[in-house]
Amino acid sequence: MADLSVNVGGIKSPNPFWLASAPPTNSGYQVMRAFEAGWGGAVWKTLGDPIVNVSSRFGGFHFEGARMLGFNNIELITDRPLEDNLREIREVKRAFPDRAVIASLMVDNVKEVWQEIVKRVQDVGVDGFELNFGCPHGMSERGMGSAVGQSPEFLRQATEWVVEVAEVPVIVKLTPNITDIRYTARAAAQGGAHAVSMINTINSLIGVDLNTWTPIPNVDGRGAHGGYCGPAVKPIALNMVADCARDPLVGIPISGIGGVSTWQDAVEYMLLGASGVQVCTAVMHHGFRIVEDMIDGLNQYLDARGLSSAMDLVGKSVGRVGNWGDLNLEYKVAARIDQDKCIRCNKCYIACEDAAHQCIDRAPDGSGQMALVVDEEECVGCNLCSIVCPVENCIEMARVDSGGPAFSWRERQAL
Amino acid sequence: MSEFALSDQPQHRLEQNVHKPLTKVEVLTEAHRCLYCYDAPCAAACPTHIDVPSFIRKITTDNVTGSARVIMDANPLGASCARVCPTEDLCEGACVLGKDAAPIRISDLQRYSTDWVRERNIDLFSPGPATGKRVAVVGGGPAGLAAARELARFGHAVTIYEAKEQLGGLNTYGIVPFRLPRAVALWEAEQVVKLGVAVQTNVLVGRDVSIGDLVDNFDALVLAFGMGNVPPLQIPGEDLQGVWDALDFISQVKSGQSVGDIGDRVVVIGAGNTAIDAATCSKRLNAENVAIYYRRTAREMTAYPFEYDFAKQEGVEFRWLCAPVRILGEGNRVRAVEFVKTRLELSDNSERPIPVSMPGTEFTVEVDTVIRSTGQSRLTSLLDALHIIHDGGSVRVDQQMRTNQPGVFAAGDCAFRRGVGDAMVVEAAEQGKIAAAAVHQHLLAADESEKWRGESHG
Numbered sequence: 103m104a105d106l107s108v109n110v111g112g113i114k115s116p117n118p119f120w121l122a123s124a125p126p127t128n129s130g131y132q133v134m135r136a137f138e139a140g141w142g143g144a145v146w147k148t149l150g151d152p153i154v155n156v157s158s159r160f161g162g163f164h165f166e167g168a169r170m171l172g173f174n175n176i177e178l179i180t181d182r183p184l185e186d187n188l189r190e191i192r193e194v195k196r197a198f199p200d201r202a203v204i205a206s207l208m209v210d211n212v213k214e215v216w217q218e219i220v221k222r223v224q225d226v227g228v229d230g231f232e233l234n235f236g237c238p239h240g241m242s243e244r245g246m247g248s249a250v251g252q253s254p255e256f257l258r259q260a261t262e263w264v265v266e267v268a269e270v271p272v273i274v275k276l277t278p279n280i281t282d283i284r285y286t287a288r289a290a291a292q293g294g295a296h297a298v299s300m301i302n303t304i305n306s307l308i309g310v311d312l313n314t315w316t317p318i319p320n321v322d323g324r325g326a327h328g329g330y331c332g333p334a335v336k337p338i339a340l341n342m343v344a345d346c347a348r349d350p351l352v353g354i355p356i357s358g359i360g361g362v363s364t365w366q367d368a369v370e371y372m373l374l375g376a377s378g379v380q381v382c383t384a385v386m387h388h389g390f391r392i393v394e395d396m397i398d399g400l401n402q403y404l405d406a407r408g409l410s411s412a413m414d415l416v417g418k419s420v421g422r423v424g425n426w427g428d429l430n431l432e433y434k435v436a437a438r439i440d441q442d443k444c445i446r447c448n449k450c451y452i453a454c455e456d457a458a459h460q461c462i463d464r465a466p467d468g469s470g471q472m473a474l475v476v477d478e479e480e481c482v483g484c485n486l487c488s489i490v491c492p493v494e495n496c497i498e499m500a501r502v503d504s505g506g507p508a509f510s511w512r513e514r515q516a517l
Numbered sequence: 518m519s520e521f522a523l524s525d526q527p528q529h530r531l532e533q534n535v536h537k538p539l540t541k542v543e544v545l546t547e548a549h550r551c552l553y554c555y556d557a558p559c560a561a562a563c564p565t566h567i568d569v570p571s572f573i574r575k576i577t578t579d580n581v582t583g584s585a586r587v588i589m590d591a592n593p594l595g596a597s598c599a600r601v602c603p604t605e606d607l608c609e610g611a612c613v614l615g616k617d618a619a620p621i622r623i624s625d626l627q628r629y630s631t632d633w634v635r636e637r638n639i640d641l642f643s644p645g646p647a648t649g650k651r652v653a654v655v656g657g658g659p660a661g662l663a664a665a666r667e668l669a670r671f672g673h674a675v676t677i678y679e680a681k682e683q684l685g686g687l688n689t690y691g692i693v694p695f696r697l698p699r700a701v702a703l704w705e706a707e708q709v710v711k712l713g714v715a716v717q718t719n720v721l722v723g724r725d726v727s728i729g730d731l732v733d734n735f736d737a738l739v740l741a742f743g744m745g746n747v748p749p750l751q752i753p754g755e756d757l758q759g760v761w762d763a764l765d766f767i768s769q770v771k772s773g774q775s776v777g778d779i780g781d782r783v784v785v786i787g788a789g790n791t792a793i794d795a796a797t798c799s800k801r802l803n804a805e806n807v808a809i810y811y812r813r814t815a816r817e818m819t820a821y822p823f824e825y826d827f828a829k830q831e832g833v834e835f836r837w838l839c840a841p842v843r844i845l846g847e848g849n850r851v852r853a854v855e856f857v858k859t860r861l862e863l864s865d866n867s868e869r870p871i872p873v874s875m876p877g878t879e880f881t882v883e884v885d886t887v888i889r890s891t892g893q894s895r896l897t898s899l900l901d902a903l904h905i906i907h908d909g910g911s912v913r914v915d916q917q918m919r920t921n922q923p924g925v926f927a928a929g930d931c932a933f934r935r936g937v938g939d940a941m942v943v944e945a946a947e948q949g950k951i952a953a954a955a956v957h958q959h960l961l962a963a964d965e966s967e968k969w970r971g972e973s974h975g
Binding site: 166 | 548
């Protein structure tokens with residue numbers, strides 16, 4: 103049994119799986135249920151001034167039979183009174199002292215307003231704060247959320263105000279709706295944040311109803327852009343996490359968010375520099391119970407790899423992420439098709455023929471069947487065939503270069 | 518009334534489909550499982566080359582009309598075939614997933630799409646611009662309907678001559694209702710009629726209309742009259758009451774007419790798909806003991822494996838290596854059948870072993886009903902009248918289904934020959950399509966030359 107506990111910028115939890123600030127953390131009842139199921143921490147649904155929500159709030163992006171590959175919401179921060187939330191946070195913390203309870207905050211971008219809410223909330227015993235500078239819809243129209251988070255200067259300043267009075271660690275949650283997330287991450291670090299979390303949701307319009315022609319979700323015949331999350335955003339988030347992890351000017355721990363559904367997702371985030379992860383969409387899809395396999399799977403994985411602590415994963419792949427110009431131009435792989443595993447669906451053939459480099463041929467094999475044969479000379483090693491192949495391990499991308507010295511584009515240009 | 522009590526009623530059991538349709542959830546799950554292969558083996562394995570990946574993908578995009586159109590375009594009998602094709606030997610047997618998992622349930626998905634348009638009265642095709650050419654189709658079964666549908670889409674004026682009261686041939690009359698409901702067969706026929714195809718039912722060519730009339734009034738002729746009734750066993754007692762021709766028996770049951778009291782003990786002679794149909798039909802008519810007697814073994818029988826399995830599930834018994842010697846009566850009603858045991862001998866000039874009776878092994882089985890199902894006889898009079906070359910009633914055709922007579926084409930069972938293709942509905946449909954294409958080609962060519970009858974009678 104490995105040690106699954108993590109420390110994210112000074113906030114400790116028994117495992118790396120936190121609930122993100124979202125509908126699943128809207129009440130004490132829910133967070134209690136989550137902790138009973140095994141979640142290591144919870145970032146409470148964002149506290150702030152009273153708001154009013156619309157009815158019809160979510161939209162799902164389904165793809166070829168799989169539901170909720172992506173998820174969109176136009177819900178705002180908590181619509182419950184602050185006193186109720188604070189009382190429940192205190193109760194939860196008393197019932198589960200070992201779990202991390204982090205209060206997400208969002209208020210008007212005024213020093214006194216920020217400092218007042220920080221003081222009120224830390225009195226109930228939260229383990230940390232997460233400043234919501236990411237919410238891309240509704241609140242941003244009022245000068246909050248991503249309206250602050252898109253300006254490194256505003257973000258740094260607000261962070262400073264909070265850190266000045268906070269007695270517990272402060273995480274700054276970043277919006278992906280910017281050109282380069284490192285600028286806002288650096289601003290958070292400069293403002294004294296103890297960690298950054300990313301990504302908040304991406305500006306999105308989930309779709310249009312083909313019968314009524316109204317956008318989804320439909321609020322009395324009209325729609326507005328929302329925030330996109332779920333498995334489909336994971337690659338975007340991973341890239342941003344890796345960008346920040348390898349930037350010395352950021353230099354603070356990262357809480358990874360974006361499409362985490364399994365222990366495998368969590369391992370990827372941690373390898374790319376996150377100290378822990380936050381989960382929302384998978385819980386909205388399946389309920390709190392999914393954490394059981396996240397914990398179990400991570401345990402098995404760490405044991406199998408001989409690692410004693412989940413924290414040993416953090417950042418292990420960061421050094422391998424770099425610039426394109428430093429990649430080895432001499433490295434070459436080519437597709438090799440295992441004829442025994444091949445089921446002759448010809449998907450690799452048509453993908454290569456229509457969308458790659460026309461280097462898979464169909465030729466009769468000994469038995470008169472058409473076999474798929476790779477022209478290794480022509481194959482550029484793009485991986486497309488192995489990606490479309492429905493049979494596991496049927497197409498291997500085998501290394502075919504001589505293994506000579508590496509030579510990058512940057513080196514080539516320097517000649 | 519409980520489901521169980523209801524299903525005890527013969528009429529209900531006769532209509533209760535062997536195979537339930539998939540639910541919408543099953544349909545979508547199954548359709549999404551399809552890999553959408555390129556140059557898919559399932560499509561290649563279909564005698565009519567239905568673009569299976571295409572019709573399945575259209576189900577997933579909620580384009581069910583488009584899906585049904587892909588099916589019915591390739592196969593005018595696509596709704597029937599969804600129910601009667603031996604898919605394990607065809608599309609589903611070729612499904613690439615079959616290597617590692619269950620193949621896609623192609624026939625069930627095909628049934629879903631075709632049911633969808635049938636239940637909504639959606640018409641899929643329209644006739645082509647009129648060419649002024651007239652084509653007669655003799656026989657309104659699968660091959661004739663397929664040919665007529667294609668000819669109408671080419672723009673030719675088509676008349677189908679059908680000896681029975683309704684179109685559809687074996688699909689309407691010869692396949693048990695719990696496998697293929699009449700409504701499905703008649704819908705397919707209706708789709709053809711809606712293209713402006715004229716239909717003369719209850720008309721037997723050569724009796725009710727002269728062959729000369731056809732020759733004089735049409736620019737081309739497609740022979741698709743199928744086969745005749747079950748040939749006699751040529752043993753004593755065949756004309757006793759209670760001895761049935763399997764095709765008459767099924768036809769009567771399927772059209773809702775009474776077959777009288779068939780009693781508790783039914784013997785079916787022969788082991789093809791029609792024999793299975795007659796036997797399972799008898800079971801569903803509440804006969805206690807139904808047994809199929811065959812002079813060869815399970816290995817040589819022509820029934821599809823899934824039909825054989827189905828018959829066993831329904832409680833039909835099989836007796837191999839038994840040949841009927843005579844049928845015994847009491848008064849003019851059947852009472853028993855005397856069989857003799859056989860053994861198989863390999864033969865030089867036949868692909869199947871020959872059954873040889875073993876004298877002294879005779880035994881008698883008490884019965885209430887005997888159903889003869891030993892194949893179908895060939896119809897030759899029309900062929901002879903038209904001077905068409907045939908082999909014992911099997912019309913000699915080339916790859917384009919052309920007979921020796923220019924302008925005369927043949928498709929379906931009347932052109933079926935043992936060892937070449939399989940006498941399946943789907944094969945008949947494909948032959949009908951090929952014949953129609955050949956007719957079209959012939960008529961285009963004829964525009965630049967003389968009419969076919971001028972040539973043939975010149």
